[in-house]
Amino acid sequence: MGxxxxxxxxxxxxxxxxxxxxxxxxxxxxxxxVTEMFRDPEFYKSLREKIIPKLRTYAYFKIWQAGCSTGEExxxxxxxxxxxxxxxxxxxxATDFNRxxxxxAKEGVYQKSEIEQFERNYELSGGKYKLSxxxxxxxxxxxxxxxxxxxxxxxxxxxxxxxxxxxxNLILCRNVLIYFEKSLQENVIGLxxxxxxxxxxxxxxxKESIKxxxxxxxxxVVDEKQKIYKKKIM
Amino acid sequence: MYxxxxxxxxxxxxxxxxxxxxxxxxxxxxxxxxxxxxGDHDNEIFLGYMNELCPLQVKEAEGNEPIRKGFIYFAPxxxxxxxxxxxxxSLTTDEKHNYSRPSIDxxxxxxxxxxxxxxIGVVLTGANSDGALxxxxxxxxxxxxxxxxxxxxxxxxxxxxxxxxxxPEFRLKLDRIAEKxxxxxxxxx
Numbered sequence: 001m002g003x004x005x006x007x008x009x010x011x012x013x014x015x016x017x018x019x020x021x022x023x024x025x026x027x028x029x030x031x032x033x034v035t036e037m038f039r040d041p042e043f044y045k046s047l048r049e050k051i052i053p054k055l056r057t058y059a060y061f062k063i064w065q066a067g068c069s070t071g072e073e074x075x076x077x078x079x080x081x082x083x084x085x086x087x088x089x090x091x092x093x094a095t096d097f098n099r100x101x102x103x104x105a106k107e108g109v110y111q112k113s114e115i116e117q118f119e120r121n122y123e124l125s126g127g128k129y130k131l132s133x134x135x136x137x138x139x140x141x142x143x144x145x146x147x148x149x150x151x152x153x154x155x156x157x158x159x160x161x162x163x164x165x166x167x168x169n170l171i172l173c174r175n176v177l178i179y180f181e182k183s184l185q186e187n188v189i190g191l192x193x194x195x196x197x198x199x200x201x202x203x204x205x206x207k208e209s210i211k212x213x214x215x216x217x218x219x220x221v222v223d224e225k226q227k228i229y230k231k232k233i234m
Numbered sequence: 235m236y237x238x239x240x241x242x243x244x245x246x247x248x249x250x251x252x253x254x255x256x257x258x259x260x261x262x263x264x265x266x267x268x269x270x271x272x273g274d275h276d277n278e279i280f281l282g283y284m285n286e287l288c289p290l291q292v293k294e295a296e297g298n299e300p301i302r303k304g305f306i307y308f309a310p311x312x313x314x315x316x317x318x319x320x321x322x323x324s325l326t327t328d329e330k331h332n333y334s335r336p337s338i339d340x341x342x343x344x345x346x347x348x349x350x351x352x353x354i355g356v357v358l359t360g361a362n363s364d365g366a367l368x369x370x371x372x373x374x375x376x377x378x379x380x381x382x383x384x385x386x387x388x389x390x391x392x393x394x395x396x397x398x399x400x401x402p403e404f405r406l407k408l409d410r411i412a413e414k415x416x417x418x419x420x421x422x423x
Contacts, residue, residue, distance in 0.1 A: 175327045178297045
């Protein structure tokens with residue numbers, strides 16, 4: 001509020017209601033955008049072992065990273081696909097409702113200071129080479145190879161208000177649902193269900209689950225601990 | 235009337251909690267909610283072990299879960315644990331606070347907002363200063379505050395920071411903490 005020279009909540013409310021650009025800026029500021037590459041290495045290990053072989057059976061497949069934030073996780077997926085020789089066979093959609101973070105994601109430029117953690121995660125996740133094979137360092141930043149983002153479309157999509165936009169084979173949405181209350185979680189899981197092809201895979205965060213949701217019986221559990229589910233063939 | 239106890243521990247916390255938590259009897263009328271800094275590792279084995287030791291049921295706190303008496307809840311590793319106004323848990327992956335996720339301050343502050351004066355906060359052994367500001371918030375909202383006496387702590391820095399910033403009502407040796415908490419909670423019913 002200080003930045004915008006507003007002295008009261010009432011003034012803030014006034015700007016929110018009348019000024020669309022201000023509203024969008026506030027929305028961006030209120031969203032949470034903390035993430036890292038290969039966060040939860042065990043998850044990526046499981047993905048590599050249990051899901052990659054399934055994707056390999058498709059001539060062409062689509063992946064949706066929902067709530068991609070600043071892009072660390074979608075670059076992680078691209079690296080994994082590259083190592084498995086599948087990057088050329090796929091289309092990745094990386095979406096977020098926050099346009100500021102989408103711009104950062106598109107750039108694929110991250111702080112050098114974070115890389116150490118990313119490297120550690122990459123190794124623990126069963127990475128085949130070195131993370132540094134995929135980026136160049138420059139002035140305290142690292143930039144990921146263009147090849148990785150060549151298959152990624154970054155797009156504005158709001159999980160709460162927007163609808164199905166493609167049939168996909170794999171959805172990754174990790175640590176997004178924890179911020180939603182139960183009924184909203186239910187709606188979003190429904191959106192994922194509708195977006196997945198039969199036998200499509202849904203990956204949630206370690207502390208998220210479709211348990212107790214009305215969609216529970218419509219999925220098979222692939223990995224209970226890593227929260228990987230497969231849509232049943234009806 | 236006290237409705238919950240929140241507890242924070244870091245270095246040396248495992249040993250301290252092993253002494254405190256088993257002392258709460260079955261039927262203890264308030265939930266106990268704990269942040270223990272243990273890095274990013276899975277704490278399943280540790281929780282199973284604590285469950286064996288404790289008359290109360292020990293479990294990891296889950297998002298949207300209603301907080302109930304009879305339970306000792308632990309924050310999951312690598313997530314902040316918060317308490318909502320409707321006395322349910324929420325988890326976040328926000329930035330680390332005091333180099334920690336979960337952070338004791340984050341739990342304590344949100345607990346103070348939800349429970350106001352019906353809350354007891356306890357800071358145990360640790361090598362940083364997490365929990366000090368949170369304990370002060372609990373005090374500011376009228377709750378009861380307690381620390382493990384720094385001289386009895388494996389690592390005195392954390393209770394010492396809490397002592398300095400929050401000026402807690404109680405400063406107790408490790409083996410007196412559970413006893414005192416039970417006394418406070420029972421005398422209040």
